[in-house]
Amino acid sequence: MKDRKRDLANVGNSILFLGPTTVFFAITVLIPFAYGIYLTFFKMNSPTDPMVFSGLLNYLNALKDADFWSSLWLTLKFVIATVFFVNLVGFGLAYLVTSGIKIQNSMRTAYFTPNLIGGLVLGYIWQFVFVQSLPALGEKLGITWLKLGWLGDPHMAFWSLVLVTIWQTSGYMMIIFIAGLISIPKDLIEASTIDGAGPFRRLFNVTLPLMVPSFVVTIFLSLKNAFMVYDLNFSLTKGGPFNSTLMVSMHVVNKAFVEANYGTGQSEAIILFFIVAVVTGIQVYFSKKMEVEA
Amino acid sequence: MNRQRIATSTMVYIISIVALICFVFPFFLLIINSFKSNGEILTSPFSFPQHWNFAHFSDVFAKMNFLVTFKNSFIITTLSTLLIVFFSSMAAYHLVRKPTKYNKFFFTILVASMVIPFQSLMIPLIYIYGAKLQLIDTIPIPLLIFFYIGFGSALSIFMFHGFIKSVPVEIEEAARIDGCNTIQTFFLIVFPMLKPITVTISILNVLWIWNDYLLPSLVLNDESVYTMPVQMKVFNGTYMNNWELLIPAILLTVIPILIMYMIGQKSIINGVMQGSIK
Numbered sequence: 300m301k302d303r304k305r306d307l308a309n310v311g312n313s314i315l316f317l318g319p320t321t322v323f324f325a326i327t328v329l330i331p332f333a334y335g336i337y338l339t340f341f342k343m344n345s346p347t348d349p350m351v352f353s354g355l356l357n358y359l360n361a362l363k364d365a366d367f368w369s370s371l372w373l374t375l376k377f378v379i380a381t382v383f384f385v386n387l388v389g390f391g392l393a394y395l396v397t398s399g400i401k402i403q404n405s406m407r408t409a410y411f412t413p414n415l416i417g418g419l420v421l422g423y424i425w426q427f428v429f430v431q432s433l434p435a436l437g438e439k440l441g442i443t444w445l446k447l448g449w450l451g452d453p454h455m456a457f458w459s460l461v462l463v464t465i466w467q468t469s470g471y472m473m474i475i476f477i478a479g480l481i482s483i484p485k486d487l488i489e490a491s492t493i494d495g496a497g498p499f500r501r502l503f504n505v506t507l508p509l510m511v512p513s514f515v516v517t518i519f520l521s522l523k524n525a526f527m528v529y530d531l532n533f534s535l536t537k538g539g540p541f542n543s544t545l546m547v548s549m550h551v552v553n554k555a556f557v558e559a560n561y562g563t564g565q566s567e568a569i570i571l572f573f574i575v576a577v578v579t580g581i582q583v584y585f586s587k588k589m590e591v592e593a
Numbered sequence: 594m595n596r597q598r599i600a601t602s603t604m605v606y607i608i609s610i611v612a613l614i615c616f617v618f619p620f621f622l623l624i625i626n627s628f629k630s631n632g633e634i635l636t637s638p639f640s641f642p643q644h645w646n647f648a649h650f651s652d653v654f655a656k657m658n659f660l661v662t663f664k665n666s667f668i669i670t671t672l673s674t675l676l677i678v679f680f681s682s683m684a685a686y687h688l689v690r691k692p693t694k695y696n697k698f699f700f701t702i703l704v705a706s707m708v709i710p711f712q713s714l715m716i717p718l719i720y721i722y723g724a725k726l727q728l729i730d731t732i733p734i735p736l737l738i739f740f741y742i743g744f745g746s747a748l749s750i751f752m753f754h755g756f757i758k759s760v761p762v763e764i765e766e767a768a769r770i771d772g773c774n775t776i777q778t779f780f781l782i783v784f785p786m787l788k789p790i791t792v793t794i795s796i797l798n799v800l801w802i803w804n805d806y807l808l809p810s811l812v813l814n815d816e817s818v819y820t821m822p823v824q825m826k827v828f829n830g831t832y833m834n835n836w837e838l839l840i841p842a843i844l845l846t847v848i849p850i851l852i853m854y855m856i857g858q859k860s861i862i863n864g865v866m867q868g869s870i871k
Binding site: 309312313315316317319320321323324326327328329330331332334335338392395396398400402403406407408409410411412413414415416417418419420423424425427428431432435436466470471474475477478479513516523526527529530533534547548551552555556561564565568569571572575576579580 | 602605606608609612613615616617619620622623626634635636637638639680681683684686687688691696699702703706708709710711712713714715716717718720721739740742743744746747750775776779800803804805806807811822825826829836839840843846847850851853854858861862865866869
């Protein structure tokens with residue numbers, strides 16, 4: 300009797316504590332995810348069309364969609380470039396602002412500022428820099444490579460996106476690296492100095508190996524951000540010029556909502572999911588293996 | 594030795610200040626150009642304005658429907674964040690203290706879901722809640738808040754989960770002996786102890802929701818419910834290359850969050866730092 304009452308109370312608590320989250324999570328993530336996979340087996344152009352079973356046709360269309368694969372290839376290049384530079388700059392900044400100079404706290408605050416503003420608005424800000432300001436500066440100083448609008452050139456437009464991404468996210472990574480750097484025991488650094496290690500030896504043989512846990516987090520975050528970049532891509536270059544900067548997220552959005560091809564767009568989104576899951580899975584697995592005990 | 598140290602610290606200063614200029618310069622350009630006319634922006638974007646002209650600000654303020662847009666963003670961001678914190682902390686507490694098979698499985702699913710790109714959910718979301726259930730046209734703002742709670746709970750539960758594991762059980766046992774039930778124990782004893790991580794989670798969610806563009810752009814189809822990023826995108830489409838209006842609009846869009854940063858910079862930086870330590 301008493302046991303049953305306690306069981307009932309336990310069930311009641313479970314529903315009370317877990318219930319709301321389960322409902323929200325199921326309705327926004329689980330059901331749409333499962334339903335999204337189901338949708339890929341039907342031919343459908345717009346939401347009001349009747350659904351006709353089409354087997355793997357959508358996946359075949361996705362495989363044949365050359366624009367999809369070129370956007371994916373471009374995204375991959377973007378991922379490699381931004382993950383490398385964002386981590387490099389982020390770590391450099393963290394190193395600067397933990398070196399003990401007087402102005403370091405104000406510097407942290409300033410370097411973090413771009414993270415407060417979303418990719419969409421940042422894109423508009425930098426459009427002004429690339430389209431209006433730099434050409435005007437080039438004109439005045441007579442520097443040709445500044446005079447040309449960077450966003451009009453396919454090659455420079457891609458690197459402009461990379462540059463703005465570094466500017467936007469390296470401050471966030473800096474904060475994560477600062478947390479890692481200040482947790483490194485001081486005596487380890489002192490011991491290596493006494494043993495005669497110069498600043499570079501200290502950085503590569505003592506500091507960096509102890510920073511692997513921070514890099515696991517920052518590389519994961521920068522990978523995920525870069526794979527899914529949309530807002531900045533949309534507002535800075537809109538994929539142009541001539542689709543030369545059209546990343547995969549934007550391709551999927553265009554496929555579904557602009558070209559009105561829900562079925563193929565959704566299959567491409569599912570392929571993107573598999574790629575992201577595999578890449579981030581591998582990254583976390585291997586970097587966890589590299590962690591050393593302090 | 595001493596001389597070398599001075600040289601190194603001078604280098605550190607110089608690099609820090611160069612980096613500072615790189616980070617702040619776009620904002621500086623924005624501010625000085627927001628008072629200029631189109632002609633002046635085109636010819637001399639780097640100089641200070643000849644006249645400090647506030648007219649474009651009041652013009653843009655009206656054209657962007659600023660008060661309504663700000664109110665929408667404010668309501669959506671605060672309500673979503675409050676509810677995410679409320680429900681996620683409860684769920685995380687239950688998952689930590691009652692590690693049954695089902696609960697462990699649920700937690701694994703939550704963590705795994707964090708790698709799902711939004712792009713693979715958006716088409717079914719629009720399909721189910723727009724075309725089938727017609728909720729996008731009838732209750733866009735509550736629906737959007739609902740979505741934010743759903744999307745935000747995985748990371749928030751994960752962070753609360755990590756924190757609650759380090760909260761000693763003994764305090765709760767004492768409360769239980771004093772006659773608290775589970776609900777009272779959680780809200781009166783445990784929740785107040787979660788304050789540091791609650792601050793972190795709130796900051797991360799506010800920054801994400803306030804700046805989010807793709808999801809609101811799909812859900813909010815009427816000007817009366819636009820959030821700031823959606824309004825900014827529409828404004829940019831209408832006044833393409835009309836920089837004397839676009840620059841004040843951009844500035845008005847970023848000012849609220851910059852004011853928030855000025856007030857709470859210390860807790861924002863510390864909050865993000867807290868969140869990175871697992």
